[in-house]
Amino acid sequence: MPCRLCNENKPLMESHIFPEWLYSPLYDENHRFFVLSTDANKRRGTRPKGIYERLLCHECEQRLSRWEGYARNVFLELPLKVIEDNRAFVFAGLNYASFKLFQMSLIWRASISDRPEVHRIDLGPHSEKIRKMLYEELPGEVYEYGSILMLPALSQQLMQQFVYPPERLPRKIDGHTAYRAILGGLFWLFIVSNHSSRVPHEVFLSENGNLPVFKVGGPAVMFMQQLASDFFAAGMLNNPK
Numbered sequence: 001m002p003c004r005l006c007n008e009n010k011p012l013m014e015s016h017i018f019p020e021w022l023y024s025p026l027y028d029e030n031h032r033f034f035v036l037s038t039d040a041n042k043r044r045g046t047r048p049k050g051i052y053e054r055l056l057c058h059e060c061e062q063r064l065s066r067w068e069g070y071a072r073n074v075f076l077e078l079p080l081k082v083i084e085d086n087r088a089f090v091f092a093g094l095n096y097a098s099f100k101l102f103q104m105s106l107i108w109r110a111s112i113s114d115r116p117e118v119h120r121i122d123l124g125p126h127s128e129k130i131r132k133m134l135y136e137e138l139p140g141e142v143y144e145y146g147s148i149l150m151l152p153a154l155s156q157q158l159m160q161q162f163v164y165p166p167e168r169l170p171r172k173i174d175g176h177t178a179y180r181a182i183l184g185g186l187f188w189l190f191i192v193s194n195h196s197s198r199v200p201h202e203v204f205l206s207e208n209g210n211l212p213v214f215k216v217g218g219p220a221v222m223f224m225q226q227l228a229s230d231f232f233a234a235g236m237l238n239n240p241k
Contacts, residue, residue, distance in 0.1 A: 051117050164182035
């Protein structure tokens with residue numbers, strides 16, 4: 001089977017669908033990852049690592065790993081300048097290409113995965129467009145396949161208890177298909193469009209390296225509260241109160 005990024009017939013690696021550092025809050029003291037389900041009849045399964053699948057050759061895995069490593073530093077290590085206003089925290093000084101390609105790689109990896117833990121999503125012709133952009137290391141314009149990040153108005157302790165893979169929103173945003181996810185304690189909206197001109201560009205990572213993380217309210221919080229309640233009812237989370 002060819003590599004899903006370069007399309008060449010090469011030995012495939014066990015590629016992670018989402019970076020390991022996004023799972024770190026979910027590991028127990030024995031470094032086991034808990035698989036969550038809202039089905040009360042299903043117990044939590046454990047595995048010693050995150051969700052992996054044979055998708056990429058070594059060279060392509062290393063290519064995506066560079067961007068993932070950069071994003072990890074942004075979230076966990078780099079002392080970035082943060083500007084706060086009533087709507088958002090704005091992280092300044094990011095490398096636009098590295099972080100934008102990381103964002104795009106998340107939704108693309110999820111779309112090509114066959115793992116049962118990942119929601120089946122179909123990006124249609126956008127999957128091939130994103131693949132080419134990733135392979136050629138082209139982040140595109142701000143509005144091309146941009147992501148909106150939100151900080152939930154819930155305790156970080158609660159939000160760090162689970163990862164929710166991307167799933168399609170029931171309704172479009174300004175005429176564009178979007179996917180929601182919970183990764184690394186943040187709520188993500190992936191706008192799958194290469195011409196999302198009706199979405200205000202200031203909600204995305206800017207070319208000068210400013211990343212807004214919005215103080216979210218409304219529908220996103222309602223969704224996450226319901227999701228947390230479902231997991232709690234199934235015995236998969238601590239009490240979300």
